[in-house]
Amino acid sequence: MSYQPSNLSIRASSFGKFFDCAYSWEGEHLLGKRKPAGLRALLGTGVHAGTAAFDSARLANADISPDDAAGVFVDSLHHPEYDVDFSNDELKLAEAERIGLVLTSRYCTEIAPQFQYVAVEMRLEPLVIDCGGGTNITLTGTMDRARVAESDDGTIIPDVKTGTRVVTNGVANIKSRSAQTGTYQLMYEHTARERTAGAQIIGLGTTSKTPIAVSAVFDARRVLVGTDEAPGLIQLAADMFRAGLFPPNPQSYLCSKQYCSRWDSCIYHE
Ligand code: SF4
Structure with missing residues (x-):
């Protein structure tokens, strides 16, 4: 088409x-072909929410700690605003939470202060x-x-x-x-x-x-x-x-059933 x-x-x-x-x-x-995201994409969304909350608050001179940012991450992880297919990934929710908490904390304490x-x-x-x-x-x-x-x-x-x-x-x-x-x-x-x-x-x-x-x-x-x-x-x-x-x-690293909503009908991939 x-x-x-x-x-x-x-x-x-x-x-x-x-x-x-x-x-x-x-x-x-x-063409509006969408597919539910996997847990790893949801993990990314949560980390982005936590780190953006941290940076936005600091820009506004509001009080925020890395723990507060971690709270935003956890809330986002557990309350997705889009469809998530939890079977679409080998990652488990508890491990996703652990990874996201580490990344949010490290971003707030090690990266944000550099900028x-x-x-x-x-x-x-x-x-x-x-x-x-x-x-x-x-x-x-x-x-x-x-x-x-x-x-x-x-x-x-x-x-x-x-x-x-x-x-x-x-x-x-x-x-x-x-x-x-x-x-x-x-x-x-x-x-x-x-x-x-x-x-x-x-x-x-x-x-x-x-x-x-x-x-x-x-x-x-x-x-x-x-x-x-x-x-x-x-x-x-x-x-x-x-x-x-x-x-x-088909050389794209996103060319996979997991990431591409056109995978099932696309004739160009292996
Ligand atoms: S499956 Fe087809 S449309 Fe999807 S990324 Fe691969 S080549 Fe592109």
Whole structure:
């Protein structure tokens, strides 16, 4: 089934997934094929809720302790706001709670103090991309799970990532992260009328060893806008939307029955 949009509103936080597997993205965001999340995704949601509560309160000069943030995590874990398939993962709830409590605590005590945040999950001004041929797409929404921070080099966008592969051998993994963080960099610049110095990945590993790491600052914006020699992802996305082309990517690390709602009908995976 193909879908040729002419004027679409797209959540900025989903744009990274569009570049990961556009066929999967089309299924989920244009054709409405959803599947219940697994427990590990719920664990990530809880950790994000706890850490965002901690950073938001500190930005507002309100009292909050790591224990309070842990309470927000536990509440989120036990009261999901979306369907969860608890059979979709080998992880058990008690272990998920243990992992999330460690990660939330370590984030609050070891990572947050390294940053001077100025915004948490900031609302972004819509950004219209003219694809040509009467097709527009508009990126909207908030900078989900990301922060804005001041650094010696200027304003940076630290993006908090949870998952089993976000930290490898003690290093925060930035592979395949530029599409999402570059989108946030561009949209922050559009919203605040201020250039960014780059992005960073804050990795909170949801494996039993709960590894955490912060990447070096990298320029994801360049990947979005391109260079004299190579078109940026914005241009490529515009061409794809205008043509109504959403190619599959069976090499994606999210290409699995567990993560992709199009798995059962997709003929492109092994
Ligand atoms: S099964 Fe794999 S290739 Fe097919 S849509 Fe999903 S992620 Fe893409």
